[in-house]
Every structure is written in structure tokens, then in C-alpha cells.
Amino acid sequence: MSSVKQERGVDLKVLRLIVRRLLQLIPTLAGLSVLLFLWLNRLPGGPTAALLGERATEADRRQIEAALGLDQPVWVQYGRFLRRLAELDLGTSVQTGRPVWEEFTTRFPATVELGLTALLIAVVIGIPLGYLAAARRGTWLDVGAVSGSLLGICIPVFFLAFLLKSVFAVNLGWLPSVGRQSNDINATEVTGFRVLDGILTGEFDASWDAIVHLVLPALALASIPLAIIVRMTRASVLEVLGEDYVRTAESKGLRRQVVRARHVLRNALLPVVTTIGLLTGQLLSGAVLTESVFAFNGIGNFLRTAIDGRDYPVLMGFIMFIALLYVVINLLVDLAYSLIDPRVRVH
Amino acid sequence: MSIARPKAVRTLAAIAAIGVIATGCSSDRDNGGDSGGSGSTGTFVFGAAGDPASLDPSLASDGETFRVTRQVFETLIDHKPGTSELEGGLAETWESNDTGTEWTFNLRDGVTFHDGSDLTGEVVCANFDRWYNWSGTYQNTTLSYYWQTIFGGFANNENDETPEANYVGCTAPDELTAVIEVAQPSANYPGGFSLAAFGIHSGPALEAYAEDDASGEGDAITFPGYSQEAGTVAGTGAFKVDGWNKGNGEVSLSRFDDYWGETAGVEKLVFQTIPEESARRQALQSGDIHGYDLVAPADVKTLSDAGFQVPTRDVFNIFYLGITQDSNPALENLDVRTAIAHALDRQNLVDTQLPEGGVVATQFMPDTVAGYSDNVTTYDYDPELAQQLLADAGEENLTLTFCYPTEVTRPYMPSPADLYEVMRADLEAVGITVQPKALKWNPDYTEVTRDGGCNLYLLGWTGDFNDGYNFLGTWFANYQKEWGFENEELFDLLERASTEPDVEARVALYEEANEFVMDFLPGVPISSSPPSIAFSADVNPPTVSPLTQEVFAEASFK
Numbered sequence: 001m002s003s004v005k006q007e008r009g010v011d012l013k014v015l016r017l018i019v020r021r022l023l024q025l026i027p028t029l030a031g032l033s034v035l036l037f038l039w040l041n042r043l044p045g046g047p048t049a050a051l052l053g054e055r056a057t058e059a060d061r062r063q064i065e066a067a068l069g070l071d072q073p074v075w076v077q078y079g080r081f082l083r084r085l086a087e088l089d090l091g092t093s094v095q096t097g098r099p100v101w102e103e104f105t106t107r108f109p110a111t112v113e114l115g116l117t118a119l120l121i122a123v124v125i126g127i128p129l130g131y132l133a134a135a136r137r138g139t140w141l142d143v144g145a146v147s148g149s150l151l152g153i154c155i156p157v158f159f160l161a162f163l164l165k166s167v168f169a170v171n172l173g174w175l176p177s178v179g180r181q182s183n184d185i186n187a188t189e190v191t192g193f194r195v196l197d198g199i200l201t202g203e204f205d206a207s208w209d210a211i212v213h214l215v216l217p218a219l220a221l222a223s224i225p226l227a228i229i230v231r232m233t234r235a236s237v238l239e240v241l242g243e244d245y246v247r248t249a250e251s252k253g254l255r256r257q258v259v260r261a262r263h264v265l266r267n268a269l270l271p272v273v274t275t276i277g278l279l280t281g282q283l284l285s286g287a288v289l290t291e292s293v294f295a296f297n298g299i300g301n302f303l304r305t306a307i308d309g310r311d312y313p314v315l316m317g318f319i320m321f322i323a324l325l326y327v328v329i330n331l332l333v334d335l336a337y338s339l340i341d342p343r344v345r346v347h
Numbered sequence: 348m349s350i351a352r353p354k355a356v357r358t359l360a361a362i363a364a365i366g367v368i369a370t371g372c373s374s375d376r377d378n379g380g381d382s383g384g385s386g387s388t389g390t391f392v393f394g395a396a397g398d399p400a401s402l403d404p405s406l407a408s409d410g411e412t413f414r415v416t417r418q419v420f421e422t423l424i425d426h427k428p429g430t431s432e433l434e435g436g437l438a439e440t441w442e443s444n445d446t447g448t449e450w451t452f453n454l455r456d457g458v459t460f461h462d463g464s465d466l467t468g469e470v471v472c473a474n475f476d477r478w479y480n481w482s483g484t485y486q487n488t489t490l491s492y493y494w495q496t497i498f499g500g501f502a503n504n505e506n507d508e509t510p511e512a513n514y515v516g517c518t519a520p521d522e523l524t525a526v527i528e529v530a531q532p533s534a535n536y537p538g539g540f541s542l543a544a545f546g547i548h549s550g551p552a553l554e555a556y557a558e559d560d561a562s563g564e565g566d567a568i569t570f571p572g573y574s575q576e577a578g579t580v581a582g583t584g585a586f587k588v589d590g591w592n593k594g595n596g597e598v599s600l601s602r603f604d605d606y607w608g609e610t611a612g613v614e615k616l617v618f619q620t621i622p623e624e625s626a627r628r629q630a631l632q633s634g635d636i637h638g639y640d641l642v643a644p645a646d647v648k649t650l651s652d653a654g655f656q657v658p659t660r661d662v663f664n665i666f667y668l669g670i671t672q673d674s675n676p677a678l679e680n681l682d683v684r685t686a687i688a689h690a691l692d693r694q695n696l697v698d699t700q701l702p703e704g705g706v707v708a709t710q711f712m713p714d715t716v717a718g719y720s721d722n723v724t725t726y727d728y729d730p731e732l733a734q735q736l737l738a739d740a741g742e743e744n745l746t747l748t749f750c751y752p753t754e755v756t757r758p759y760m761p762s763p764a765d766l767y768e769v770m771r772a773d774l775e776a777v778g779i780t781v782q783p784k785a786l787k788w789n790p791d792y793t794e795v796t797r798d799g800g801c802n803l804y805l806l807g808w809t810g811d812f813n814d815g816y817n818f819l820g821t822w823f824a825n826y827q828k829e830w831g832f833e834n835e836e837l838f839d840l841l842e843r844a845s846t847e848p849d850v851e852a853r854v855a856l857y858e859e860a861n862e863f864v865m866d867f868l869p870g871v872p873i874s875s876s877p878p879s880i881a882f883s884a885d886v887n888p889p890t891v892s893p894l895t896q897e898v899f900a901e902a903s904f905k
Binding site (some may be wrong): 301 | 389390392394397398400401487488506508509569570575593594595596597599615617619620621622623625626629630632633634635636787
């Protein structure tokens with residue numbers, strides 16, 4: 001009975017954590033929206049100049065400012081934004097003339113697909129490499145992993161992207177240099193996630209084509225998270241290896257692999273998981289550069305053009321959504337934390 | 348572990364097998380699948396610098412939209428391939444009355460739209476009447492820039508700022524004739540009828556458009572739905588729109604088999620958006636695309652040496668150093684402006700900074716435009732004379748702000764920062780202190796220069812069609828903050844030229860205006876240079892156009 005009660009207590013705690021974190025979202029997003037609005041209005045220029053181009057007259061500008069309501073005070077514009085937000089309307093992109101929500105949903109799957117692939121590469125390679133580097137400290141593998149990860153952090157993403165394309169697309173011709181899918185692939189769109197869509201519809205060639213297009217941008221995007229995960233895992237494993245309970249487990253005669261897997265890796269992973277959560281959010285900002293270089297039509301690429309064009313509605317909508325996503329990812333990380341470390345659940 | 352290992356091996360083997368099978372299913376990238384190859388008529392992929400704004404060209408004013416729509420819609424008047432000379436388009440011939448207020452277009456027989464309907468005089472009139480009767484959001488310059496530029500306002504102007512309409516009406520006396528009447532003769536005609544914005548749409552398409560309005564509520568103008576997806580728009584061009592995949596940044600066109608002229612050399616034409624110039628180059632080098640525009644001058648030789656085709660366009664642009672006279676009293680002195688002109692080594696600039704085919708400009712229009720004068724005052728590179736002129740004007744310690752844009756490549760100005768550096772060195776060599784002001788192109792730079800916020804600045808213009816007013820009138824027809832001067836004599840001269848119906852008399856007026864401008868020297872014309880375009884070795888590229896209006900129906904695979 002007591003264990004059931006305890007389980008219920010834990011469930012309630014988790015539920016309370018989720019509700020509390022979701023409620024925290026309200027002031028966070030409200031504050032962010034005010035800051036964003038003020039910041040955007042402080043930017044030099046405005047969407048009118050971006051829209052009208054180099055030969056527009058003063059009259060053209062006045063006309064469009066009136067049409068877009070940009071001649072009204074900031075607080076009126078902010079009120080209009082909030083009113084629309086309450087109606088779940090993010091407005092219309094100044095540059096493309098299409099609803100922001102439509103622009104977002106068209107591009108979001110591309111960024112998620114790219115981000116998840118990059119994260120997968122970073123985690124699948126980073127954790128084992130970091131672990132092995134720590135377990136074989138001082139060997140060539142350790143030195144290689146440490147210096148390699150330093151290089152990964154130092155090389156700017158756009159330069160790495162350029163280099164990867166030069167080698168694998170231009171010189172070797174193994175991989176495509178731009179886009180999400182080949183022009184001659186007529187894939188059926190279901191979810192917008194190209195790899196998944198190919199599997200769902202049985203169009204495996206479309207899936208494979210999408211994977212091939214993902215390789216280079218994902219590698220470029222994964223470089224920094226991979227380097228951080230390797231270093232983080234290595235440091236964390238080294239720390240845990242020196243703990244008393246590891247020595248105790250080993251002295252009890254447990255097999256080395258069991259000690260490493262159950263006691264070392266599990267404990268060492270705690271800070272790594274937190275880092276991965278933070279890196280997931282950062283992947284979105286990394287995507288701005290990577291998507292531009294690879295003409296990968298995700299939200300990162302679109303955000304860049306929105307900044308250039310002072311596309312206020314897109315900037316507001318996208319940044320608010322990214323903030324929301326960031327908070328949700330962190331919540332998920334906290335939940336994952338409680339799965340890995342039972343102490344978190346109890347306390 | 349002993350159990351786990353075979354499992355892992357099996358998993359890896361399964362992944363590898365899926366990969367192999369999928370590779371087998373996938374098309375061979377190197378052969379381009381159906382995208383090229385010897386004798387193929389497959390898919391031609393062109394790397395565009397930006398997404399089109401709309402599939403209806405009448406709502407647009409940007410080059411990337413027109414690049415796509417020009418393949419789908421045709422205009423009454425066209426340009427001879429590779430030139431800026433007018434020739435028959437959908438109208439085989441055209442003529443105007445003596446006063447230049449009535450334009451008669453004799454249409455081609457047997458022209459069908461993509462939806463199967465026929466081209467008639469009535470359809471042409473329906474197009475012009477639609478633009479003339481636009482109301483609400485459509486009257487905003489964002490959606491009707493070219494209509495307002497060429498034909499003035501609308502049947503019912505809803506805004507005081509909108510110009511008076513010059514369009515009066517259109518009649519179709521018979522099946523294959525359309526007569527367009529305007530209130531005043533203008534230099535905009537007949538060249539304006541060749542603008543991509545005035546591509547002719549089919550009758551049924553126009554009816555469908557009427558159901559689907561643009562809206563301007565809130566903080567942006569929403570394009571009407573029909574202009575954002577394939578299915579409704581229908582022109583007479585050699586290609587019809589198959590799809591616009593915004594997720595991929597691709598517009599797909601396919602060959603229109605009932606085209607009245609020679610059918611397109613490729614079955615499919617795809618415009619793929621690749622914003623970064625270096626990404627476009629790498630995409631061409633890796634075989635992902637067959638061509639792209641706005642090649643960086645530094646890449647021209649690399650690409651040519653590697654076997655890519657980099658044809659040279661005729662020049663049809665002007666790059667100039669703008670001077671805002673009323674931003675600094677010294678600049679109102681002609682001697683100071685003359686000193687600036689003599690201080691610049693423009694030949695060196697053309698030789699070192701601009702692509703092959705670039706020439707020093709002697710006036711504010713390229714020599715390919717009717718109205719170019721051989722008798723303008725010229726200003727050779729002469730730093731001593733420049734110093735002397737500055738000393739005579741008492742401006743030995745002149746300090747000027749010099750604006751230049753960053754993060755941008757324009758057809759007439761491939762690398763603004765480098766161009767600025769060369770000019771700065773020249774100006775400082777004659778004793779002018781230069782205060783640089785680097786601004787992001789859009790919107791900061793365009794806004795600051797337009798508002799007269801710089802003493803000196805770099806800007807240029809690519810002509811829309813071959814008429815001198817499209818160049819001179821753009822800058823000097825009235826007071827503009829960016830130039831900061833009032834000169835009624837020049838304004839009157841251009842007004843007379845603009846309304847002169849006789850072409851020869853108008854050209855003479857342009858020549859006179861060019862001579863006047865170069866004596867008055869409101870700025871320094873620097874150069875005319877052809878923007879480069881590149882194609883892969885395995886294609887027969889379309890004839891390159893000085894107006895950057897390539898017709899991709901001419902393209903084929905070798």
C-alpha cells in the first residue's frame with residue numbers, strides 16, 4: 001500500500017511540476033512579447049522600406065504605413081497584436097503576404113527534421129565517444145576526442161558547412177548541396193516530415209532522398225552540440241569514476257561492464273541530459289545559419305529573411321513560438337531527469 | 348553482451364539493407380534522373396536568389412517573381428532575344444495615333460491560354476480594365492507598383508496620394524484587335540506594354556480571380572489565394588505552372604504543348620530558391636542545378652575555367668555615386684561636385700572591381716538606350732585638377748559622409764564595400780575626409796539614402812524597358828530628397844520629353860537632357876556592367892538578355 005501511495009505521490013508531484021511550469025509560461029511569454037515589440041519598434045528602418053524597395057516615393061511609404069497601421073502609436077499596435085493573438089491569429093507576413101501560421105507550419109517540419117537528425121548524430125556519437133575518452137583516459141582516443149571536440153566548437157558553422165559541401169557535394173559528388181529533396185522526386189506529403197512521409201506512404205526512395213539531403217546540413221549543425229556532449233560526458237564520467245560507490249560496486253565483485261553501465265554511465269548522464277536539453281533549444285538558432293547555407297527551407301532560413309525585411313509579424317510569431325518550444329523542451333528534460341534519477345522524483 | 352552483439356550486428360545489417368534497397372529505388376543524382384543527360388528533354392533547374400512573391404505578375408515588382416512569371420505569361424509587346432529592342436509579343440504589330448493617346452494592338456491568331464481558352468481583343472481589354480478598376484488593397488503600391496508607374500491611378504482613386512489615372516479605356520473592335528486609350532502621351536508607351544507585370548491572363552482565370560480578393564487588414568497585405576498556388580493562373584507562355592512547393596522553395600513549370608510558337612526545349616522547368624550566392628555556385632558545381640543568376644565577379648573566371656558557361660549580357664544599367672546637394676552647402680557648389688568627379692579613377696574601378704564587359708559611364712544611361720548623347724561633358728581622372736577646384740572653392744578641408752550598403756549584391760554593384768573602398772581612397776587622395784556609413788541594404792540603406800541622409804552614396808538602376816525616361820525620369824523629373832536639388836529647367840525638359848509623342852523628337856530631348864545633366868552634375872555616373880549568369884556545360888542556355896529577361900523555353904539539354 002505504501003508503495004502505491006508513494007507512486008501516487010510521485011505522479012502528483014510530476015503533474016504539479018508540469019502544471020506549474022506551464023503556468024510559468026504565461027508571464028514569460030507576456031514579458032517576452034512586450035520586450036520583442038519594443039525591440040522591433042526600436043530597429044532602424046521598418047517593413048515599409050523593405051517592402052517598397054529602392055525607388056519608392058515618400059507618398060508610397062505614407063500610403064503603406066497607413067494601410068499596415070504602422071502610423072499608429074506603439075501601444076495601439078501592441079494591443080492589436082494581443083487581440084489577434086487571443087484569437088490565435090499570428091497575423092500575416094509583410095514580405096510574403098501569407099499568414100504567419102501557414103509560413104510557420106510549412107517550414108517547421110524541415111527545421112525539426114534537421115534539428116532532430118543533428119541531435120541524433122550528436123548524441124549517438126557524442127555520448128559513447130565521451131564515455132570511451134574518459135574510460136581510456138590519456139590514450140590516443142582520449143586525446144583525439146578532446147582535441148576534435150575543441151575543433152568542433154571553434155570552427156564556425158557556416159565555414160564547416162561550406163567545407164563539407166566543397167568536399168562531399170562539389171568534389172566527390174556524393175551528396176546534394178542544397179534543398180530538402182531532389183526536384184524529380186514527387187513525394188506525397190502527409191506530415192511535412194519528408195523522411196517520415198516516405199515511410200508512411202511506402203515511397204522509400206523519397207525517404208532515402210530526404211535522408212541524403214539531410215546528411216550534410218545535419219553534420220554541420222551537429223558539430224557544436226557533438227563537441228559539447230563529448231566534453232561534458234567525458235568530464236562527467238571521469239568525476240563519477242572517482243566516486244566511492246563505484247569503488248564499492250567494483251570491490252563487491254560486480255562485473256566491470258555492469259558497474260560502468262548501471263553506476264557510472266547512469267549517474268554521469270544526468271548533467272549530460274540537462275545539456276542536451278539546452279542544446280536542443282540552441283539548435284534552432286544554429287539552424288538559422290545552416291539552413292541559409294544549404295537553402296534548407298526551414299524556419300531558420302525564413303527568420304533570417306524576416307530580420308532583413310523587418311517582417312514584424314513573422315518575427316513576433318516565430319520568436320514567441322520558439323520561446324514556447326524552449327520552455328516545453330526544458331520541461332521534458334526535467335521529466336527525463338526524474339526518470340533517470342529517482343531521487344528527483346522523491347524530493 | 349554476448350547476446351547484444353549479434354542483435355546490434357543484425358540491426359546494423361538491416362539499416363544497411365534498407366539503405367541499399369532505397370538507393371536502388373532512388374534516382375541517380377549524377378545522371379540527373381530525367382534531369383538532363385545527352386539529348387534529354389527533362390527537368391531544367393535554375394537557382395533563384397529569392398522566392399517569387401506571387402504567381403500573378405501584375406501584383407509584383409521584383410525580379411524573382413518576373414523571372415518565373417515571364418515563362419508563363421506573355422505581354423502584348425516583347426523584346427528581341429538578347430536585346431532591349433521592342434518586337435511583337437502577343438500583338439504581332441502595334442501603332443499609335445499621332446498624339447500618342449491611342450494604341451492599337453493587332454493580336455496573333457491562334458493563341459490559346461493554358462486553360463484552353465483563346466486570346467481575343469476582349470480578353471486583352473478585360474485584363475487592362477481589371478487593373479484600372481482595382482480597389483481597396485490593390486490600390487496600394489505594394490500590389491500595383493507598375494500599374495501606377497505606367498498608367499497612373501485607378502477608375503476610383505481611394506487615396507489622395509494616388510496619381511491621376513492616365514488610362515482611359517480599352518475597346519476591341521474585332522476578335523484580334525485591342526485599342527487602348529490613354530489621356531496623355533507618355534514616354535512610358537509603348538515600352539510599358541512590354542513589362543512582365545502586364546502579362547495577359549485568360550478570361551476564365553480573370554473570372555476566378557474576382558472571387559478571391561487581396562486583403563489589407565492588420566499589419567500586412569495578404570496576397571490573394573489564387574496567386575499563391577498553382578491551378579488558377581493561366582497565361583499563354585511556353586510553360587504552365589505545375590506547382591509551388593513553398594516547403595522546398597520550388598516553383599515547377601511544365602511545357603505547354605499547345606504553345607503558339609516553338610515549344611519549350613525542356614519538359615520541366617524548376618526555379619529553386621537558393622538565397623546565398625556561394626550556395627548557388629556550389630549547387631551548380633555539384634550538379635544540383637543547371638544555372639543561376641547574379642554570379643559574383645570573382646567567380647566568373649573560376650566557373651569559366653572549370654568548363655561552365657558564363658555568357659555575357661549587354662549592359663543595361665547604371666551605377667552611380669549619388670550626391671545629396673542640400674545635405675551639405677559645399678555640395679551645392681558645382682566646382683566641388685566637379686572636383687569629386689575628377690577625383691575618381693573610374694576606369695581603374697571598372698577594371699578591378701566589375702565583371703567583364705563593364706564600361707565607364709559618361710552619363711546617366713547606358714549607350715544601348717535611345718537618347719544617349721556623344722556630346723556630354725566628360726570628367727577624366729585628374730586628381731590635381733580636383734585639388735585645384737577644391738582650393739578655388741575654399742573647400743580644402745571638406746569632410747563628407749559616404750554611405751554604402753552591406754550584405755548585398757546588385758546587378759550593377761557586385762561588391763559595394765570594395766567599390767566604396769576604391770572610391771574612398773580616391774577622394775582622400777585629393778584631400779576630402781570621408782566618414783564611412785555602412786548600412787544594411789534593406790531597409791536601412793534604401794531608406795537613409797532616399798531620405799537624403801548621406802552626402803555621398805552608391806546606387807544604381809537597371810532599366811525596365813528601352814526608353815530614356817525610364818532612366819533620366821527616374822531620378823531627375825522632380826525634386827527628390829536623395830539628390831537634394833531644385834532645377835526647374837531640367838524638370839521642364841524632362842516633362843517635355845515625357846509627353847512628346849514623336850519618338851525622334853523625344854530622343855533628341857533625352858540627348859539634350861543628358862548633356863544638361865552632365866553639365867549640372869547632380870552625381871557621378873560610374874559604370875554600366877553586365878550582371879553575370881552561369882550555366883552548366885551540358886545545357887544550351889537561353890539567349891541572355893540585357894534586361895535580365897531570359898526566356899527559358901529556348902533552353903535545352905545538349
